[in-house]
Amino acid sequence: MKKTLLLLSLIAAPALAGEGKWTPQQVLELDPAWLRAQGLQIPPKKLWDPQRGTGLLAGAVNVGGCTGAFISASGLVITNHHCAFGIIQEHSSPKRDLITDGYLASKREDELPGKGARVQVPRSFKDVTKDVLAAVPAGADDLARYKAIELKQKELVAECEKRPATRCQVATFDGGLNYTLVDAVELADVRLVYAPPRSVGEYGGEEDNWMWPRHTGDFAIIRAYTAPDGTSAPYSDKNVPYKAEFFFPLATEGVKPNDFVMVLGYPGRTYRALLADEMASRQSQVYPRIRDVYGEAIRILEAEGEKDAAGKIAVASQLKSLHNVYKNAGGQLEGLKRGHIVEKQHTAENAVTEWAKKGGAKWADALKAREELLALQGETTKLFEREFLLGSATRLARGPALAATVARLAAEHAKPDLERRPEFMDRELPRLKDRLEREQKNLFLAADKRLLLAFVKRAQALGPNERIAAVDAHFGKTFSEKDVAAKIDAMYAGTKVLTLDERMKMAGETVAQLTARKDPLLAFGLDLAKELDALDDIEDRRDGATLRLRPEWRKAVLAHAGKPVAPDANSTLRVTFAKVQGYSPRDGAIYTPQTTLSGMLAKHTGEEPFDVPEKVSKVAEAKRFGTWMDPRLKDVPVDFLADADTTGGNSGSPTVNGKGQLVGVNFDRVWENVANDFGYNPDVARNVNVDVRYILWMLDQVEDADALLRELGVRKGPPMVRETR
Known part of the structure; x- marks a missing residue:
């Protein structure tokens, strides 16, 4: 019955805009022709190989309540500034205020370790529904039922974690209709590589939080390390950068309106299955x-x-x-x-x-x-x-x-x-x-x-x-x-x-x-x-x-739907397919899907939360755009909107194009879309992303982060001689 219901929810997908937080397994059961029509240019099996239990989706990693993404084979992970905030705060003091000033490690020896920071790389997913439900004794009351299910989950996790550096969980889908054992490699040495100044990473502060238009550079770069033999290990100066099998190259051309994008990550909780x-x-x-x-x-x-x-x-x-x-x-x-x-x-x-x-x-x-x-x-x-x-x-x-x-x-x-x-x-x-x-x-x-x-x-x-x-x-x-x-x-x-x-x-x-x-x-x-x-x-x-109770009701809901129904978010790996587009928040107002450096400067007041750092404003006002100007906008894009189906936990999610290249980093939703947790509304469902070209402009024109840009494959040739500006 369970398999029949699952297939009913995964038959050839109609055009659903960005609705649906799809599991890796579900992606393979969606109609490939529909995915191609949306803009996916790589085969779905490149996203996830069920035989190996991995794929490009594994480039999206869990960074402790947030998402991150490998952007190099040498362990570089991009996430949100607010997701790396704990490491930034850990190394800050009134005399060395990295929160305010930001930080750039000019060489690997300068990268700052994060106490308790972890990166989890997904490895496999296994349906364990039969095992879990079989553990409930006949006639069990509700407390005994819960305890029996919890005990079985613990046993499955304990067996899974017998391998070193492994982090597992049994995730519950559709209120207990299905259970999946999620297996991940956990990397315990995580270090800060780059964080912009707070007035870039939090530009607009609480006034702009959940709002549009937005001009926030909510991104940071960290690096995962392992022991020299490639195994996970706690911090040591002998550790080496993690060798990432899957990572997202940076799409230096960025995006334009109506482009196809995917947002990958670990959305926390949604409530669409509630009564x-x-x-x-x-x-x-x-x-x-x-x-x-x-x-x-x-x-x-x-x-x-x-x-x-x-x-x-x-x-x-x-x-x-x-x-x-x-x-x-x-x-x-x-x-x-x-x-x-x-x-x-x-x-x-x-x-x-x-x-x-x-x-x-x-x-x-x-x-x-x-x-x-x-x-x-x-x-x-x-x-x-x-x-x-x-x-x-x-x-x-x-x-x-x-x-x-x-x-x-x-x-x-x-x-x-x-x-x-x-x-x-x-x-x-x-x-x-x-x-x-x-x-x-x-x-x-x-x-x-x-x-x-x-x-x-x-x-x-x-x-x-x-x-x-x-x-x-x-x-x-x-x-x-x-x-x-x-x-x-x-x-x-x-x-x-x-x-x-x-x-x-x-x-x-x-x-x-x-x-x-x-x-x-x-x-x-x-x-x-x-x-x-x-x-x-x-x-x-x-x-x-x-x-x-919930599984019985969900069986009826899924059977009645007769169309794809992605399960509520539960902090497991998901992907949502979307288009870059603006929206109308209210009668008479239309929001375009991109913002620019000029718009950021127009907001500048010199006081929090709209205080552009001098080193940023100086370069922006001089229109030193480098190669990062959007020819259509004639400016450097800062943020963009898409109609992806996201929620909390998607902070730091990689936003990638149909080729699997990073075009942005998700960090928020618009105000009108906050209640998306209870139901997707295509008219206002918009997520907010930092444009990759703003990230690269910051690293290139503002920070002169030569070594980092070379590692990312963006800058070629001999080391750059820094100009006096």
């Missing part, structure tokens, strides 16, 4: 609460950061992340309303329901599953406020997050490895310890204490059936700013959680040893960890129910 009522809950509860809670956190971090130069650097990474989530939530709300997405989903859902009713007993399980999913959503809605706030306790204030992490680590390590929460298994320890160490760079106590104060205030305002016991025990049940602030000051003054050496010791201790420390912040973390564990149990039971 309308589930979407409505995100609209009425999740996104408004994100705007509320994260908005307050942003104001606190900005205010405290302005008081201290080192503090401003410390909070920069967290602030950048919060801003992105905050503005995204606003875009989701506007898009859901503007596109009437919930209403459209109700209509589509009702159409499937009526069709299924006509099928009689064949679809009875699907109809029953839908009703149970609706009931489950109703129960979840009632508990939302407490659960959202409790979850935010470890996302905002660093102190409680670190304390709860070491507490949960101790509790989980008292269990056998396969019985632990996935994030605390032995395979995760290197990452976890890297994070515990790296967080020292992000600590700014003045801001952190204010974030905790805000959290406690919200927790103490919860109703009698929504209490967070850890807060009540350590701060009381009613809010007094003076009293709570004094308790927080005493807690931070008396803790060693925020001392790096002591925190790393704690990471190896038992719960009894941690308790015996009598550390006030750690004591709060230990109590908070118990409630987080209990919340995880509740969510596991819900997930077990969803894994039982």
